[in-house]
Amino acid sequence: MRVLVVGASGRLGRAVVAALADRHEVLEASRTSQHYIDLTNSASVAGLYASVGTVDAVVCTAGKTPYGALTELTSEQWLTGVRDKLLGQVELVRLGIDHVSDGGSFTLVSGILSAEPVPTSPIASTVDGGIDAFVRSAAIELPRGLRINAVSATVFEEAWDAYGAMFPGATPIPVADAARAYVESIEGTASGEVLRVGY
Ligand SMILES: NC(=O)c1ccc[n+]([C@@H]2O[C@H](COP(=O)([O-])OP(=O)(O)OC[C@H]3O[C@@H](n4cnc5c(N)ncnc54)[C@H](OP(=O)(O)O)[C@@H]3O)[C@@H](O)[C@H]2O)c1
Numbered sequence: 001m002r003v004l005v006v007g008a009s010g011r012l013g014r015a016v017v018a019a020l021a022d023r024h025e026v027l028e029a030s031r032t033s034q035h036y037i038d039l040t041n042s043a044s045v046a047g048l049y050a051s052v053g054t055v056d057a058v059v060c061t062a063g064k065t066p067y068g069a070l071t072e073l074t075s076e077q078w079l080t081g082v083r084d085k086l087l088g089q090v091e092l093v094r095l096g097i098d099h100v101s102d103g104g105s106f107t108l109v110s111g112i113l114s115a116e117p118v119p120t121s122p123i124a125s126t127v128d129g130g131i132d133a134f135v136r137s138a139a140i141e142l143p144r145g146l147r148i149n150a151v152s153a154t155v156f157e158e159a160w161d162a163y164g165a166m167f168p169g170a171t172p173i174p175v176a177d178a179a180r181a182y183v184e185s186i187e188g189t190a191s192g193e194v195l196r197v198g199y
Contacts, residue, residue, distance in 0.1 A: 002055040007062030015179035039088030049099040056104045065124040081123035105147040107185040112154045139192030147191035153178040154198035173198035
């Protein structure tokens with residue numbers, strides 16, 4: 001399969017590329033990868049699809065949200081988070097439908113925070129829940145047998161230094177475990193599923 005990985009240079013993206021590279025042609029995309037994309041810019045998303053041609057699977061491991069206390073977050077921070085991780089991935093699907101082969105798939109990234117929020121996570125929790133809902137909704141309308149799933153993981157061991165303090169008592173998972181859920185989505189038959197990893 002030809003697999004487009006958006007966010008290929010990150011922790012999760014590198015693990016997904018490693019899990020696919022021996023069996024598939026992997027096209028690595030991000031703002032600094034071989035194939036340029038800025039997920040927050042629709043023209044850039046369209047430009048990437050125009051340049052890579054038809055693919056069999058689109059994977060997203062990119063998307064970030066601001067963190068902060070509910071009483072302190074600004075409307076600008078809310079808009080930033082929604083435009084980046086939620087609407088960026090929606091655009092990746094919306095603009096990608098005509099560029100994925102029949103029976104191909106989209107696999108998006110959400111996260112544990114929709115189901116298990118922590119203090120300072122209201123934007124991430126809302127955005128992750130929106131992605132999960134979008135995936136369930138899009139799955140019933142996608143044409144030509146296209147499939148769509150989300151991978152929703154708990155915190156990675158590799159990110160524990162950065163995020164561990166937000167998750168007291170949690171058990172982090174190796175990022176390779178989350179990458180296996182991407183493989184399940186790409187090579188399997190599921191659609192409309194939120195593939196939970198580690199929680
Ligand atoms: N870290 C965790 O423990 C964890 C747990 C569960 C879920 N998640 C979710 O998994 C995703 C990835 O996390 P991570 O830890 O792998 O993050 P990361 O290491 O910071 O990687 C982020 C990736 O996204 C790319 N990127 C960032 N902004 C972009 C944009 N506007 N357009 C295109 N690409 C962009 C980055 O590449 P460039 O800088 O080259 O663009 C990089 O490849 C996030 O959505 C996160 O919420 C993370």
